[in-house]
Amino acid sequence: MSTVAMNDFRNQPEALVKAEAAACERVIRSGWWILGDEVASFEKAWAQWLGVPHAIGCGNGLDAIEIALRCLGVGPGDEVITTPMTAFATYLAIVRSGATPVLADIDPQTAMLSPTSVERCIGPRTRAIILVHLYGQIGPVEQLQRLATGHGLQLIEDCAQAHGAWLGGRSAGSFGSIAAWSFYPTKNLGCIGDGGALTTASDELAEASRSLRNYGQSTRYYHPLLGMNSRLDEIQAAILSARLEYLTDWVRRRREIAHRYDVSIRSRAITLLPLPAEATRHAHHLFVVTTPQREELQQFLKQQQIESLIHYPVTIHQQQSAMNVARDPQGLRHAEAHARMCLSLPCHPGMSDADVDRVIAAVNRFGA
Numbered sequence: 001m002s003t004v005a006m007n008d009f010r011n012q013p014e015a016l017v018k019a020e021a022a023a024c025e026r027v028i029r030s031g032w033w034i035l036g037d038e039v040a041s042f043e044k045a046w047a048q049w050l051g052v053p054h055a056i057g058c059g060n061g062l063d064a065i066e067i068a069l070r071c072l073g074v075g076p077g078d079e080v081i082t083t084p085m086t087a088f089a090t091y092l093a094i095v096r097s098g099a100t101p102v103l104a105d106i107d108p109q110t111a112m113l114s115p116t117s118v119e120r121c122i123g124p125r126t127r128a129i130i131l132v133h134l135y136g137q138i139g140p141v142e143q144l145q146r147l148a149t150g151h152g153l154q155l156i157e158d159c160a161q162a163h164g165a166w167l168g169g170r171s172a173g174s175f176g177s178i179a180a181w182s183f184y185p186t187k188n189l190g191c192i193g194d195g196g197a198l199t200t201a202s203d204e205l206a207e208a209s210r211s212l213r214n215y216g217q218s219t220r221y222y223h224p225l226l227g228m229n230s231r232l233d234e235i236q237a238a239i240l241s242a243r244l245e246y247l248t249d250w251v252r253r254r255r256e257i258a259h260r261y262d263v264s265i266r267s268r269a270i271t272l273l274p275l276p277a278e279a280t281r282h283a284h285h286l287f288v289v290t291t292p293q294r295e296e297l298q299q300f301l302k303q304q305q306i307e308s309l310i311h312y313p314v315t316i317h318q319q320q321s322a323m324n325v326a327r328d329p330q331g332l333r334h335a336e337a338h339a340r341m342c343l344s345l346p347c348h349p350g351m352s353d354a355d356v357d358r359v360i361a362a363v364n365r366f367g368a
Contacts, residue, residue: 001039001244001305002305003305003306003307003309004116004305004306004307004346004351004355004358004359005095005346005350006308006309006344006346006348007185007186007230007348007350008332008348008351010281012079012350013246015038015245017231017240018092018241019173019245020192020239020242020243022106022242023235023238023239023241023242024235024238024239025238026038026170026238027234027235027238027265028236028263030242030308030363031095032234032314033111033234033235034231034233035214035231035234036234037234038234038235038237038238039057039231039232039233039237039248040180041058041140041228041241042055042057042232042237042238042240042241042244043055043056043197045057045147045235045241045244046197046199046240046244047199048115048173049057049171049244049247049293050174050175050199051170051174051175052171052174052199052200052201053200053201053203053206054199054200054202054203054205054206054209055197055198055199055230056068056197056198056200056203056206056209056210057129057195057196057197057200057213057232058195058196058197058209058213058230058231058232059194059195059196059229059230059232059236060182060184060194060195060196060197060230061089061158061160061180061181061183061184061198061215062089062093062096062182062196063093063213063228063230064180064181064182064197064198064230065089065090065093065094065130065156065180065229066093066096067180067198067209067212067213067230068096068156068178068179068180068211069093069096069097069099069128069156069368070208071152071178071198071205071208071209071212072127072128072156072177072178073127074099074127074154074207075097075098075099075129075207075299076096076098076099077099077125077127077328078098078099078100078126078127078128078332078339079099079100079101079102079103079123079125079126079127080094080099080100080101080102080127080128080129080130081101081102081103081121081126081128081129081130082094082101082102082103082104082130082131082132082158082292083103083106083113083119083130083132083134083316083335084103084106084316084318084327084332084335084363085106085107085111085131085132085134085312085315085316085335085338085339086132086158086312086316087132087160088316088319089182089314090130090132090158090316091316091322091325092156093180094130099127099128100125100326101322101325101326102122102123102126102326102327103121103123103314103316103317103325103326103328103332103335104117104118104120104327104328104329104332105117105332105333105334106332106334106335106338107140108334108337108338109272109273109274110137110274111133111134111135111273111288111338112134112137112139112140112282113131113132113139113140113144113192113359114140114334115140115147115202116143117266117328117330118144118147119147120185120328120329120330121137121326121328122137122147122151122153124150125345125362126153127153127154128156128238129144129147129148129153129154129155130152130157130158131144131155131156131157131158131309132158132160132161133157133158133159133161133162133172133288135161135273135282135284135285135287136161136164136188136254136282136284136285136286137164137165137276137279137281137282137283138165138166138167138172138175138276138282138284140312141155141157141167141175142143145175145176145201150202150224152205154176154177154178155173155175155176155177156176156177156179156180157175157176157178157179157180158179158217159172159179159180159181159199160180160182160184160187161179161187161188161283161286161301162188162283162285163181163187163189163247163251163283163285164188164189164247164248164250164251164254164283165280165281165282165283166280166281167281168278168367169276172283173199174199174201177200177202177205178200178202178205178209179198179199180196180197180198181197181199181202182195182196182199183195183197183236183240183353184195184259185332186368188247188250188251188254188283188285189240189243189244189247190241190243191236191239191240192236192239193316194236195232195233195236195237195240196230196260197232198231203336203351203364206217206227206337211224211225211227211231212225212227212228213227213228213229213230213231214229214230214231214301215227215228215229216228219321220343221294235357242360249349250349251283251284251352253349254283254285254347255279255283255284255307256285257284257287257347257348257351258282258284258347259275259279259330259357260356260360261287261345261360262359263358264308264360264364265289265360265363265364266364267364267365267366267367268367268368269274269293269367269368270289270290270291270297270298270363270366270367271289271290271291272289273289273290286299286311286344286347287344287345287346287347287361288311288342288343288344288345289342289343290338290339290341290342290343291343292340292341293366293367294310294340294341294342294343294350296366297344297366297367298310298344298367300362300365301341301362301363301366304358304360304362306345306348306358306359308344308345309343309344309345310342310343310347311342311344311345312339313339314339315332315335315336315339317332318336318339322329343363345359345363346359349353
């Protein structure tokens with residue numbers, strides 16, 4: 001019996017493998033390997049797919065968040081509010097920008113950033129809120145937009161897990177002042193290595209992003225800004241263009257799997273996170289359940305040759321390098337509880353119906 005994997009990069013459509021190989025050869029033969037036609041073409045295609053005016057490729061998702069903050073003028077002396085339930089890159093980008101992170105708690109039902117907790121964290125030095133669209137679901141943008149507007153703050157979207165999520169006909173990455181994307185291989189749209197992007201409706205922020213990713217240059221050898229080296233390379237851009245053709249179908253398959261899990265998993269030992277009323281709001285980068293018996297469930301699944309992972313077992317404020325971070329004065333108990341109990345089940349477009357059946361059957365046998 002084969003293993004049901006969390007991700008299976010060897011199970012790509014043969015047509016895609018050939019397209020990726022052709023993309024690499026096209027770049028090699030072009031003789032132009034940095035910030036050329038492939039990057040420009042992918043940026044245009046990605047912006048059109050999302051329905052936003054500007055997409056700017058960069059080196060990775062961490063750099064994308066830092067560039068977003070710096071474009072908005074956020075830096076030393078400023079505070080940025082975000083969630084403790086996220087990849088460390090979200091926190092690290094704030095620190096690298098020179099600003100001070102402040103952590104708000106999550107909604108215990110959805111694991112999303114809690115607007116109520118965010119409001120408690122707002123102070124005279126607050127400049128921005130970073131909303132992480134956790135697990136692939138567009139977070140509470142409606143409430144946070146109102147909160148940001150009312151307090152004169154910038155709203156930044158961390159869309160690293162939200163490729164293919166839509167709300168009210170608008171894509172993730174189109175709600176805030178600027179958005180950051182990761183194309184790490186496991187993402188809904190991933191490359192074969194590291195890659196990232198920013199999206200924005202602002203011409204000024206787009207221009208600043210293009211400059212900051214490339215040493216702060218305006219034109220060659222002229223550096224009005226102190227930038228960084230964070231350029232999406234031509235090969236990764238060409239591969240992303242090939243993979244973008246499949247993204248709509250991949251996200252549709254993720255939703256199908258998540259729906260089957262939602263209606264079929266009935267173990268009394270497990271709690272499912274609620275699906276949003278608008279199905280397209282969730283792109284299901286991850287399908288997460290919670291259980292106080294997480295270690296036992298993970299071991300049980302392993303015995304059934306089903307992989308699982310924990311996203312994330314350690315909150316930001318429990319990391320050794322971030323224990324003194326500022327936080328909601330009422331604490332972060334919901335994030336801490338979620339981190340103790342969350343477990344991600346396989347949910348990716350390479351899964352067969354039989355794979356999905358195996359996961360459902362195994363989870364339902366646990367605690368029966």
